[in-house]
Every structure is written in C-alpha cells, then in structure tokens.
Amino acid sequence: MDFLKTRITELFGIEYPIILGGMLFVSRAELAAAVSNAGGLGVVAAGTFLEEEDVREEIRKTLELTANPFAVNVPIFKPNSERLIKIALEEGVKIIATSAGSPRKYTAELKEKGVVVYHVIASVTHAIKAEAAGVDAIVAEGIEAGGHDSPDQIPVSVLVPQVVDAVKIPVIAAGGIADGRGYVAARVLGAEGVQMGTRFMVSKESPAHEKVKKLVIETGDSGTILLGLKATGHPIRVVRTEVSLAIKEEEEKYPEKIGGILNSMTEAAEVYYSGNIERGAVMCGQSAGLVKEDLSVQQIFDRFISEVKELSSDYCA
Template sequence: MNIVTELLHIKYPIIQGGMGNISNAKLASAVSNAGGLGTIGCGTMHPEQVESIILDTKQLTTKPFAVNIAINVTPFVDDLIALCIKHNVPVISLSAGNPAPYIPKLHEHGKVVMAIIASVKHAQKAAAAGADILVAEGYEAAGINSNLELTTFTLIPQVVQNVTKPVVAAGGIGDGKGLAAALMLGAEGVQIGTRFIATKEAPFHENYKNQLIQANGTDAVIIGRSLGRIRRVLDTAYVRNLLEKEKNGITLQEFSELTTEKHHLIGAINGDLERGFINGGQVAGLMEDIPSVQELMENMIQTAKAQLKFGLTSIETVVSDN
C-alpha cells in the first residue's frame, strides 16, 4: 500500500507542482485524469481568478486535485482557504511560509494538507502542526527556492529519518528513474513541475517548451542569490541581462520589479524571452520530447518498476559476488 495514493485517492504517487500565476485548469485536470494529483497554484492571483480556474478544473475532471497557496507570496491567504472550502477542493498545499495557523481550519473541513518544506527543521515543525504529507523540495527545483540550497538526494533521506509523516520528493525529478530513486530514498511519491510544462496539454508558449527540451544540464540558472531571493530559471536573454544587473549591484526593489509574475507571464504565456523569464528546474537537461500527460506518467511508472527490479537484481549480484 502506498500511503500517499491512499490519502489523496489517486492512482499514481505523482503530484503536479504549483505553478503560480501560470497555473491553469487544462494541465491540472490532465494530471488528475491521468491518475496523479493536478494542482492549481495561486501565486499572486486574485481569488476571483483562482475561483474561475477551480470551476473550470471541476468541469474537466471528477478526480481529486489540489490548490497550492504560497503563504508569504499571496495577500489573499484567508480568502483562498475560504474559496477552497466553498468549492470542496480536497487537497491544500501550503508553501512559502508557516502552515501551522491554517492547518486546524483545513482539517476541520476535511482537507488533506500538504506542506512544502526544505529542511528537517521545517519538516518537523510542519509535522508537529499536523500536516498530512510533507513535500521535501530540493534545490534543483524550478522557481522560488530555499536559501538553504539542500539537494533532493540529501534532503529526502534526512527528512524521512526524522519524521513519521509520509514524504514526497520534489526537485530534479521528471522521469521514471527519478521516481524510483525517490522511492528508494524513502519517499512515498514525487512532485514534479518542470517536466509537466513540456507536455501536449500544457497551454504554454511553444518557445517555453522548446527552450526546455533544448536545454542542457547547466541551462537552469539561479538568479537573486546576492539578494537572498533565490529563484531557478532558464538561461535566456532576459535572464542574462538580469544576471548582469545583479553582478553590478542591482537593488532589491529593482530585482523584485524585474521578477514579478507579469514578467513570468510574458515569458511563459507570450513566449517573449527578451522581455520575460521562464522558470525551469535542473531536470530540463533530461527532457527531450513533448508527450501527453498520460504518456509521460505511464512511462514514468513503467520505467520506475523496471528500474526498481533492475536495482534489486544488481544489489543481489554485488552481494553474491562478495
């Protein structure tokens, strides 16, 4: 039995990461319909816009889906929680802030609460506050990242060792081998974002998808480190200009203005990589095609099963040889 699939009432232990203001019903419903957990990320969107996406998602799927609320990003936390309760959203993902004040109310209304964490300390606090699932996100992930810079391969076993709640691995995962590795590290499932961008159902600009599948292992770069505002994005003309400004001493105010969701939308939706940026995790270096969501997820599961059998055989061979 897989605890995550049981808790979330899904077929596969694969969760879509929240994508902030570029979240949409089409991709979230496709992930849910394919057996995973689709997610609507609220970003800085007004609750009315989020409500519209929730309603559209419910029209496109009867399967469970989640809403991600980035606590310190949105000014509408209470309104968004009320919205999720109103529309019976079964799973709430809380990130970028302390989830403790919100968990009791969500539990009161029967919600499964996932907390996205980046260290053992964060995990223990979220577990003590009552989070049902802990999503441990490594530094390889796209978008806003923790300043702690812990990688997935080291973070997951540390968290698993120190909490009793089920753990989901995130950051740098986009194929079946990554899923198998996460399971071997003690995770109960995975959360992926970047890989879902380059799928047929994802309503993002072709420039974004092509940039991802053409990327190599070093094309997912960090901006904002000098300002304590770490964000992983793809190397584009806009980003190179931003890095040059940062090198020359950009102010926090100017950096914040140049990395607003407005510029994110310009890159991801309009495909203008001169005037906007696109998020991208290090997994981009492994991406070579644009499958359907169903194809991607089924391939992940089949590959993970084969990889786990191969790993077991390899270990038995090593042991027998010695």
C-alpha cells in the same frame, strides 16, 4: 517494497503518487485535470490569478474536466492567501497544498474542516515544524527545482533521507525528477511520492507557449541559473537566457536595486503565455536537461510507470 502504492496514494485517494507541482501560470485547470485523470494528483496554482474570483472559475473548470481528486496550491505569503483558501473550500476542494510561509497559519483550521493539507519545505527544521503544525504530508523540495528555491540550497539526494528520518508523516520528493529513474531513486531515499514541475510544463496540456516549451527542451544539464542569491538571499531557478544573464549582471552590480523588482522579472505572465521570452526570465528546474519532448500527460505517465515497473523488477528480483 511496493514502488507505486504508498501512504501518499492512500492519503490523496490516487492511483500513482505522482504530483503536479503548483506552478504559477502553468498549473491551470487543463493540466491539473490531465494529471488527475492519468492517476496522479493535479494541482491548480492559485498564485496565478490577480483576481480571486478567477481562482473560483479555474476550480470550477477543473471540476468539469476531472472527477478525480486534485489540490489547490496556496502560497501563504500572498496577502490574499486567506481569501484564496476560503474560495477553494467554498468550491469543495478537499486537498490544499501550502507553500512559501508558515504552515501554522492555516493547518489547524483546515484539518478541523476535514481538508487534507500538505506543505512544501526545503530543510529538516521546516519539515519538523510542518509536522508539528499538523500537516498530513510534506513535499521536500531540493535546490534542483524550478522557481523559488530555499537559501539552504540542499539537493534532493541529501534532503529527502534526512527529512524522512526526522518526521513520521509521508514525504514527497521534488526537484530534478522527470522520469521513472528519478522516481525509483526518490523511493529508495524514503520518499513516498514525487512532485514534478518542469516535466509537466512541457506537456500538451500545459498552457506554456510553444517558445517556452522549446526553450526548456533545448536547455541542457547546465542550462539554468539561480537569480536572487545576492539581492535577496532567496534563489529563483530560471533558464539561462540573454535576459536572465542580464538580470544576473545587474544583480551583481546593484543588488539593492534589483531586490525589489526581481519577482516581476521572473513572474511575467506574457513570457509564459505569449512566448515573449525576451521580456523576462523563465522559471524552470535543472531537470530540463531530462526533458526532450513535448508529450501528452498520459504519455508522460505511461513512460514513467513502465520505467518504474522495469527498474523496480530489476532491483527487487
């Protein structure tokens, strides 16, 4: 088994099947370009920007910083998702990562234009629907992941092999993966690549404030909680802080009241950029327990690849 060359490296034209998760506020040009320059697939999270034209600027910046392939993540539920996709295409983006919505909405049109499309799902049913919609690859995201998770709450270890059995297109595992061990495990489960969010959030090229990075580094194995289960049924994984625990308490008491404002409490730009972690919850995955240092993206890749090579030679000897 070749651990590092898969249908994903071929599909995206990249060296390693390691993908930056599209992360609101975090997956900006510098981080996306650093991941692409290190041989993975960088992603610009279009959901970050209130002004659509700022997405255009961010894509242009990314193009200046890397000549390698990168993708733009468009959450489909966003009212302006069509416009965001249009801007990405106008700027020559060749890979679109869709999430949070039906892949039927844009896939056929994007495929006609020669764009590579991959879509994030969290259950076998949605994987089958995404394949039927014509996407080129799927990200199977487990409940370990930071940010918005699925009500199905399936962990990667059981989600990935079932999705791999259910579809023919390549599957990328996401959630709880932060090093070469997680990568090799995901490959053995049948995934042909991994997507990481939390690991890259704590990197030199990440725009997250030092206080946010420190918080993630100090977060251990049980340091995240799920908000939203009672209020909306749609969980959001965040760091366990005084603020997030207070939101959780309010949610238990007044689920109807919290439901409508939960997103604004977990999606405050100032928390990520100014480090005002008392002003909102910080989205982050359970893999925070594996993130111990703020490293450059290149260092993350170097360690990761050497771990994969060592482990794969141990197991395949």
